[in-house]
Amino acid sequence: MPDPRPLLTRHRNVGALHHRLLDLRQAAGLPQTVSALRVADVGIWMAHPAPGYRCP
Template structure:
């Protein structure tokens, strides 16, 4: 998993994907670009430990594993990334996700974590967006169009 993540984060498209997603080049931002800031943020003091109306507006479409994960990521953006079917697919549908990601982020004196922070800075994304969110946005943007169009091999690589 670490090699797949690093491959996408190191691609020439990574900064462009972040800028496109957050609407930093003049285009419309994706809906999820407002995820961190809606209602002042899901992890702000006083609401970090409760589900609020803003949290439900941020992500409501049935409470399956993806929605539950998105709510948790909103509440703890520096602890959990958004993990959905697109990210799962681009990573090759791993049986385990959280512990391998944790290991990858801490390996080599936190090199991957520093890469994410550098990407955020180079893209001009606000510091309120966590390193984990940078990771999931880059992975999602790299694969969403192929995944949604059914041109997805699901083997941890992008279709070309």
């Protein structure tokens, strides 16, 4: 499993992280029914694929 510390280090203020995720959701044109947690989930998944696997 990838180490989440780099993400958390860059966003020591949890409120700032939450707002950044909401900004990313809006920039992607996603509906408000997509949670900030889901945006983070997909972002981390896309940035840290399993060895030997390429994201589509």
